[in-house]
Amino acid sequence: MSTKHNEPQHIGYRYDVNLVADPEKITPFLKKYIEVMGWKDLNWLEDIHMGYEEDRPAVFDRNINAWVTVPENIKLPESQQDRDMIARELLVKFQMSRRHPLVDLKKEYSKL
Amino acid sequence: MENKLSEKMRGEELVGRSQQMFFTPEEEENFLYPDSLEVDFDKTAEFDAAEMNASEINKKIRALMADGVGTITVNNPGAQHSIAAGILNRLKLNINGSLGYFGCGLIDGPVINISGRVGWSCGENMMSGVIEIAKNAGSTFGAAIRGGDLVCHGDVGGRTGICMKGGTIIVGGRTGAFTGFMMQRGRMIIMGDAGNNLGDTMYDGMLFVGGKISSLGVDATEAEMNDMDVRWLTSKLKLYNMDTSKIKNMTKIVSGKQLWNYDNLEPSEKKLVL
Numbered sequence: 001m002s003t004k005h006n007e008p009q010h011i012g013y014r015y016d017v018n019l020v021a022d023p024e025k026i027t028p029f030l031k032k033y034i035e036v037m038g039w040k041d042l043n044w045l046e047d048i049h050m051g052y053e054e055d056r057p058a059v060f061d062r063n064i065n066a067w068v069t070v071p072e073n074i075k076l077p078e079s080q081q082d083r084d085m086i087a088r089e090l091l092v093k094f095q096m097s098r099r100h101p102l103v104d105l106k107k108e109y110s111k112l
Numbered sequence: 113m114e115n116k117l118s119e120k121m122r123g124e125e126l127v128g129r130s131q132q133m134f135f136t137p138e139e140e141e142n143f144l145y146p147d148s149l150e151v152d153f154d155k156t157a158e159f160d161a162a163e164m165n166a167s168e169i170n171k172k173i174r175a176l177m178a179d180g181v182g183t184i185t186v187n188n189p190g191a192q193h194s195i196a197a198g199i200l201n202r203l204k205l206n207i208n209g210s211l212g213y214f215g216c217g218l219i220d221g222p223v224i225n226i227s228g229r230v231g232w233s234c235g236e237n238m239m240s241g242v243i244e245i246a247k248n249a250g251s252t253f254g255a256a257i258r259g260g261d262l263v264c265h266g267d268v269g270g271r272t273g274i275c276m277k278g279g280t281i282i283v284g285g286r287t288g289a290f291t292g293f294m295m296q297r298g299r300m301i302i303m304g305d306a307g308n309n310l311g312d313t314m315y316d317g318m319l320f321v322g323g324k325i326s327s328l329g330v331d332a333t334e335a336e337m338n339d340m341d342v343r344w345l346t347s348k349l350k351l352y353n354m355d356t357s358k359i360k361n362m363t364k365i366v367s368g369k370q371l372w373n374y375d376n377l378e379p380s381e382k383k384l385v386l
Contacts, residue, residue, distance in 0.1 A: 017297055018316070020344045023347070036143040036202065037143070037202050038153060038202060039242065040351050041347065041351065043240055043259065044239065044240035046279075046280070047278040093141075096144060096146065100146070103147075
């Protein structure tokens with residue numbers, strides 16, 4: 001086996017995938033989202049973090065398998081926990097938007 | 113009407129492309145997917161499924177949701193397969209009885225309580241929401257789960273959380289062999305004992321075991337518990353009325369990362385620029 005394969009390699013994530021969310025940093029929007037859904041905590045959003053794409057802050061949208069770059073006009077705090085909450089809020093807003101790519105995909109391919 | 117975006121998607125190669133989307137976070141205040149059904153948790157319905165087949169049960173659930181019912185109770189599902197699969201909506205669903213294979217798979221949003229047992233692959237490919245099972249579960253519990261909380265208060269079979277890609281699996285009792293096999297993300301809490309080859313070839317994620325571990329799988333290794341882990345474990349276990357006193361004796365298992373052979377191909381993912 002070559003030396004290359006013996007060295008641990010960077011997976012390429014742009015964030016610590018195992019960083020535990022700080023519930024005290026939750027935003028009013030996310031609080032309302034959780035309430036609307038009938039959950040008691042961040043649920044699936046625990047795994048959402050602010051990463052980077054081409055040197056710009058970005059969040060990964062699993063529904064379209066793509067990085068979504070954060071608009072430049074959004075000012076981001078220094079703390080990763082605060083940034084993660086903004087990433088979660090942005091992702092929920094994007095996924096629930098009528099402009100999300102899945103809306104068009106559904107129109108084209110849905111059998112229902 | 114011409115749908116330019118869809119045409120583009122059909123023809124393009126999804127390799128390292130950036131796509132400009134026109135979306136302003138400030139203008140969107142929706143909490144639900146477009147086209148999701150408007151349901152009210154205070155509007156309730158209950159039906160007996162003893163004389164119904166799986167398709168009829170699922171159609172009945174969807175018809176009630178279309179009528180705005182947000183809390184549904186299904187009695188006597190008869191351990192039939194694929195019950196409550198593919199619900200992509202907010203909903204409170206109570207199942208009085210047991211489910212067969214692939215119960216509640218592919219869900220995105222609902223909170224489901226099951227009073228009995230479940231068969232193989234309960235909650236497989238779950239995206240978000242909560243599934244809470246009062247008794248035992250079969251093998252491949254939470255296979256390829258991507259998000260949400262999947263909770264079994266009893267024992268579960270082998271290959272629990274196989275290919276897990278996110279979310280949380282909580283097992284109140286014991287779990288079988290190859291639990292966390294090829295796990296990629298997410299967290300799993302096992303209150304009791306774990307079978308052979310725990311976390312075999314796991315790439316990432318975390319396993320917390322309260323009981324005895326028969327053996328660790330390839331590249332699974334013990335790690336030190338930190339304050340954040342304890343805080344997270346405490347809050348999760350409290351949510352589901354489980355014994356938090358066991359946390360101090362739990363063993364944390366993570367990937368040894370010796371099998372990581374990634375190259376720099378990741379930028380080939382599709383990109384969206386807002």
